[in-house]
Amino acid sequence: MRIDFVEVANFRKLISTRIGLSPEKTVFVGANNSGKTSAITALRYFLVDWERSSFCFNDFTLSHWPAINAMGESWEDAHVAEAALPAPAWDEVLPSLDVWLHVEEHEVHYVQKILPTLDWAGGRLGVRLRYEPNGLVTVLRRSPERLELAIGDRRDDQAYRRVQA
Numbered sequence: 001m002r003i004d005f006v007e008v009a010n011f012r013k014l015i016s017t018r019i020g021l022s023p024e025k026t027v028f029v030g031a032n033n034s035g036k037t038s039a040i041t042a043l044r045y046f047l048v049d050w051e052r053s054s055f056c057f058n059d060f061t062l063s064h065w066p067a068i069n070a071m072g073e074s075w076e077d078a079h080v081a082e083a084a085l086p087a088p089a090w091d092e093v094l095p096s097l098d099v100w101l102h103v104e105e106h107e108v109h110y111v112q113k114i115l116p117t118l119d120w121a122g123g124r125l126g127v128r129l130r131y132e133p134n135g136l137v138t139v140l141r142r143s144p145e146r147l148e149l150a151i152g153d154r155r156d157d158q159a160y161r162r163v164q165a
Contacts, residue, residue: 001101001102001103001104001107001110002021002101002102003099003100003101003102004021004100004101004124005019005020005021005100006019006021006043006097006098006099006100007019007097007100008038008042008095008096008097009095009097009098010060010064010093010094010095010096011038011041011042011045011059011060011061011095011096012035012038012041012042012058012059012061012062013035013038013061013062014035014038014039014042014061015063017035017039019039028040042095042097043097045059045131046097046129047097047099047129055095055131059095060093060094060095061093061095064092064093067089067093068093071086071088071089074086088133090132090133094130094131094132095130095131096128096129096130096131097128097129097130098127098128098129099126099127100124100125101125101126101127102123102124103122103123103125105122106122108122111125114127
């Protein structure tokens with residue numbers, strides 16, 4: 001079993017990036033400021049347990065911040081109007097990592113818990129990992145004064161993490 005490639009989406013400058021991995025060694029080569037460090041950081045944040053807590057608001061793609069702010073404004077408007085908070089439209093803005101594994105038929109027992117069907121007989125298998133706020137709407141309903149923290153205070157990266165608690 002090996003990772004064939006990964007696809008990073010909505011992480012820093014990487015809006016949609018495929019990274020092919022060699023069976024033996026993979027080397028990242030590119031111009032300065034082309035996303036090499038962001039790609040490695042995304043792999044660490046998604047695949048290394050103790051790195052997951054390192055995610056912060058600045059890891060969201062900058063071009064998506066207006067959409068995130070618009071969601072926050074809609075929550076503020078709903079709060080002022082004492083209306084139900086709109087559901088967040090996270091699908092297009094949340095950082096994600098698709099991991100594509102090549103699994104031989106004799107290795108199926110390693111991945112049996114994530115198989116889409118029992119008829120699967122080996123080959124390529126994809127898994128999507130997505131960074132999502134934990135119970136954000138529930139937190140906002142209990143504590144509307146923390147709304148500003150939920151939409152992200154660019155001056156304080158820790159604010160976004162506190163909302164998830």
